Amino acid sequence: MKNKLSGLAVPYVIWMAIFVVAPIIMMVVYAFSTSNGNFTFGNFADMGLYASVFGRSFKLAIIATIICLLIGYPVSYMMAKEGPRFQKVAMVIIMLPMWMNFLLRTYSWMSILENNGLLNQFFASIGLFDLINNIGMRMAANPELYVPIDHFNMIGTQGAVVLGMVYNYLPFMILPIYSVIVKLDNSLLEAARDLGANNMRVFRKVILPLSLPGVLSGVTMVFVPSVSTFAISRLLGGGTQMMLGDLIEQQFLGGAYDPYLGAAISLVMMVIVVVCMAVMNHFGEGEEQAVML
Amino acid sequence: MKKTNRTGSRLIMALVFIFLYAPIFLLIIFSFNAGDSSAVWKGFSLSWYGSLFKNRIIMESVYTTLLVSILATIIATVAGTFAAIGLYSLSRRWRDPLLTVNNIPMMNADIVTGVGLCLFFAAFFRFWGSFAVWFNSIQEVITLPTRLHLGFTTLLLAHIAFNIPYVILNVAPKLRQMDKNLVDAAKDLGCTWFMAFRKVILPEIKPGIVSGALIAFTMSIDDFVISYFTAGSSTSTLAMTIYGMTKKRITPEINAISTLLFVVVLVLLVIVNVKEAQQEKKAKRPVAVIAAEEVRKADRAEFFKARPWIKRTVTAVIVCAIGLSIISLSRATYGQPVVNVCSWGEYIDPELITMFEEQTGIRVNYQTAESNEALYSLLKSGGGDYDVIVPSDYMVARLIEEDMLEELDYSNIPNFELIDRRFRNLSYDPENKYTVPYAWGTVGIIYNTSLVEDEVHDFSVLYDEKYAGDVLLINNSRDAIGIALKHLGYSMNTTNEDEIREAYQLLVDATEKGVYQGKVMDEIYQKMEGGNAAISTYYAGDYLTMLENNEDLAFVVPERGSNWFVDSMCILKDSPHKAEAEAWINFIASTEASLMNMDYIWYASPNSEALEQYPEYYYELYEEELDPEIYNIMVAPAETLERCELYVNLPADILALYKELWIQLGI
Numbered sequence: 033m034k035n036k037l038s039g040l041a042v043p044y045v046i047w048m049a050i051f052v053v054a055p056i057i058m059m060v061v062y063a064f065s066t067s068n069g070n071f072t073f074g075n076f077a078d079m080g081l082y083a084s085v086f087g088r089s090f091k092l093a094i095i096a097t098i099i100c101l102l103i104g105y106p107v108s109y110m111m112a113k114e115g116p117r118f119q120k121v122a123m124v125i126i127m128l129p130m131w132m133n134f135l136l137r138t139y140s141w142m143s144i145l146e147n148n149g150l151l152n153q154f155f156a157s158i159g160l161f162d163l164i165n166n167i168g169m170r171m172a173a174n175p176e177l178y179v180p181i182d183h184f185n186m187i188g189t190q191g192a193v194v195l196g197m198v199y200n201y202l203p204f205m206i207l208p209i210y211s212v213i214v215k216l217d218n219s220l221l222e223a224a225r226d227l228g229a230n231n232m233r234v235f236r237k238v239i240l241p242l243s244l245p246g247v248l249s250g251v252t253m254v255f256v257p258s259v260s261t262f263a264i265s266r267l268l269g270g271g272t273q274m275m276l277g278d279l280i281e282q283q284f285l286g287g288a289y290d291p292y293l294g295a296a297i298s299l300v301m302m303v304i305v306v307v308c309m310a311v312m313n314h315f316g317e318g319e320e321q322a323v324m325l
Numbered sequence: 326m327k328k329t330n331r332t333g334s335r336l337i338m339a340l341v342f343i344f345l346y347a348p349i350f351l352l353i354i355f356s357f358n359a360g361d362s363s364a365v366w367k368g369f370s371l372s373w374y375g376s377l378f379k380n381r382i383i384m385e386s387v388y389t390t391l392l393v394s395i396l397a398t399i400i401a402t403v404a405g406t407f408a409a410i411g412l413y414s415l416s417r418r419w420r421d422p423l424l425t426v427n428n429i430p431m432m433n434a435d436i437v438t439g440v441g442l443c444l445f446f447a448a449f450f451r452f453w454g455s456f457a458v459w460f461n462s463i464q465e466v467i468t469l470p471t472r473l474h475l476g477f478t479t480l481l482l483a484h485i486a487f488n489i490p491y492v493i494l495n496v497a498p499k500l501r502q503m504d505k506n507l508v509d510a511a512k513d514l515g516c517t518w519f520m521a522f523r524k525v526i527l528p529e530i531k532p533g534i535v536s537g538a539l540i541a542f543t544m545s546i547d548d549f550v551i552s553y554f555t556a557g558s559s560t561s562t563l564a565m566t567i568y569g570m571t572k573k574r575i576t577p578e579i580n581a582i583s584t585l586l587f588v589v590v591l592v593l594l595v596i597v598n599v600k601e602a603q604q605e606k607k608a609k610r611p612v613a614v615i616a617a618e619e620v621r622k623a624d625r626a627e628f629f630k631a632r633p634w635i636k637r638t639v640t641a642v643i644v645c646a647i648g649l650s651i652i653s654l655s656r657a658t659y660g661q662p663v664v665n666v667c668s669w670g671e672y673i674d675p676e677l678i679t680m681f682e683e684q685t686g687i688r689v690n691y692q693t694a695e696s697n698e699a700l701y702s703l704l705k706s707g708g709g710d711y712d713v714i715v716p717s718d719y720m721v722a723r724l725i726e727e728d729m730l731e732e733l734d735y736s737n738i739p740n741f742e743l744i745d746r747r748f749r750n751l752s753y754d755p756e757n758k759y760t761v762p763y764a765w766g767t768v769g770i771i772y773n774t775s776l777v778e779d780e781v782h783d784f785s786v787l788y789d790e791k792y793a794g795d796v797l798l799i800n801n802s803r804d805a806i807g808i809a810l811k812h813l814g815y816s817m818n819t820t821n822e823d824e825i826r827e828a829y830q831l832l833v834d835a836t837e838k839g840v841y842q843g844k845v846m847d848e849i850y851q852k853m854e855g856g857n858a859a860i861s862t863y864y865a866g867d868y869l870t871m872l873e874n875n876e877d878l879a880f881v882v883p884e885r886g887s888n889w890f891v892d893s894m895c896i897l898k899d900s901p902h903k904a905e906a907e908a909w910i911n912f913i914a915s916t917e918a919s920l921m922n923m924d925y926i927w928y929a930s931p932n933s934e935a936l937e938q939y940p941e942y943y944y945e946l947y948e949e950e951l952d953p954e955i956y957n958i959m960v961a962p963a964e965t966l967e968r969c970e971l972y973v974n975l976p977a978d979i980l981a982l983y984k985e986l987w988i989q990l991g992i
Contacts, residue, residue, distance in 0.1 A: 052426055053426065062444055110334035124594050131586065132352070202341075203345075284706055289706070
């Protein structure tokens, strides 16, 4: 009996060998070969050129993750404190945007942030630029040289890319944190209060540690896609804020064909992500039961 | 006090929800826009919803998306459920490492999974190619195809591969909660293992299966990155189609289809939630009511039990319907002769595709690539399942050099005789064995006269701090560096490294001064037409298209000269549809098609009759004279062409230098 059921695992193990393990092996092979098929470390050496891309990717992804956490945690907490009906509706509201393609939603931001976009049009219509120009003119040492502005430069900046990431991945932060907090045993909180802890202390000593697994899985779910995105940086960064994802995409389907270098970069990225997650899981006291959705 | 707290927190939540929904509402609002802009409101209209169903590219990609998601979900759910049961009856020693492997696709960034699969498929195709050649050589009964491509099958496999882990993740906790003795008990009571599975295990883990399937489906529908790397070019999901469009202009038809999908999901979610609420209410009803309902339910069950054929017929009908629709749709797409064409964005009158299909019965699968370099990557990585491509001069030379093009049989292309002598036997194809020219034109400066006060004569405006943040740099190395070379007075085809580095330095300095708002190819339409940028360099034909939407734009070919180009139709080596491809080339080269195309894309045709007849054609169509200035921009006169240079293919070391410099500029 037992043997029969465990036999069910065999096809899947074969499947995993083909579709999970083999692609990674292929990636390793490519990463260590030249275009003639010889062994080399050159692809990794070449990567020094791209240190600034690595730096930018991690910087922007970390900023986006922190912002998501700062918004996501309080919102999840507030949601969990509401009645069951409200919670249900709120869940639907947060899940629903995922059903509209993220590229479209990002494109929509593009039309908001453009130099001649909706936000700048709005600012102009409420007279914000006139106000700034008036003040600027008076404050400037030499009013002759003052260049009046008629728009804010938003598109093509790092801020726009971070905004795109926060916008797209915020639900991935809220959902896991919420699902952990909502399951917290209320009697634990009451016990803490009975023992004389004030609200702040209850939060710090009870709620926060217990919600940590949710936070960790939220952080991973925001950080990993942020650091590897290429569509968001392409649309909102205007091609000037190159990220790791753009770099990889260029080596395969973009303007600079070099799958060997692309594989090497992917491999490095994979290793970094795995290491980061291992470290975080370690701090999460082995709580690797990532609470998905 | 508690109350104020709550309003405060609700306010914050409301703000977050507004943040999440503002762009979505914008999309929905602009799906009802009478104009085609996504920023300027021109009045209410439902026209995009009507034209949506006639847009074949969108409808096909919606169909592909749904089909892939549904198939992948079904297969992944079944496979994942069995796999989870199998894994959970293994001992911990085996199970834990296997589960770790299972988690890899979920932990990895999508792009890493996509790249891995892409490389894996490419390697498999190479292996298959040599195997098929060998296999075909030893026997003659079965002929195996030697060339495989990324396509629907690889897309489906990739989706299944990333969906299964999610199913397992959801089924696993339910299995852990289940009492293992239950299965043994069932067996002791005489169940076969299959019955035990159906009657005992399945009901226990059903909630896990359902949520796993739901997540798998959501992931499939929402996925872009993995599809992008595994679907190749001839299969396109909705997300891929949208990505292709974000580079140019998103047609509001996309807004319309997204709104429709959004509303469907919204309605489904509301129904599910209302039903759940009803069931909760039901639980609170008096016993008598529940009993009565149970009786009625039992009666109904009895009714169907006595007539098992009802259930069977219904199942059979549903299965048949699904099967038939799949067969009919795949027949509609695969049974017909096909030609796969890859060209550039906004580079054909779509009417021509319909005309060709009606005349010949050959289905045209029309795709676009972003730039010559991107096309080259696509071909090299096995993603380009094309027959006809339309590369520019220097790329044609490179493809010929690398033996990637098929020689044409000009007896099948009689319309080649109509091609003007000026456009034959050019440097990239000196004996004219591989190409039939498609269009030609010049590269020049496009600027917005309402944003640029000075008169523009030469490329210096592209490097001038004065226009910081208003200039768009063309996003391919050849054009960007070539223009800089020309500006410095060098040849665009120079192989002198110092000159190239000097040109590159010009770009670096301008970048450091913040001159460039972005690097764009076809994004230029939306940026220039909307007045979001003031200065750019692009092709004359595209300028005329932009002019139709924004009259403030002006075009100038600098005194010091610029680039002129010829894009030619070629057939890729070993194309399985050579006859169809030649029919297509011949059709496009005809005078009638050339005239229609010139009128639509504003690029000059190489067809001598069409060049001559166009002003007349324009007059008949619009009943007004064609502005000679516009004709001169489209069909550059000889003296302009004399100032301009045609690109030639550069030697490999210079190409490598271009690539290296270009990447350095980007980072």
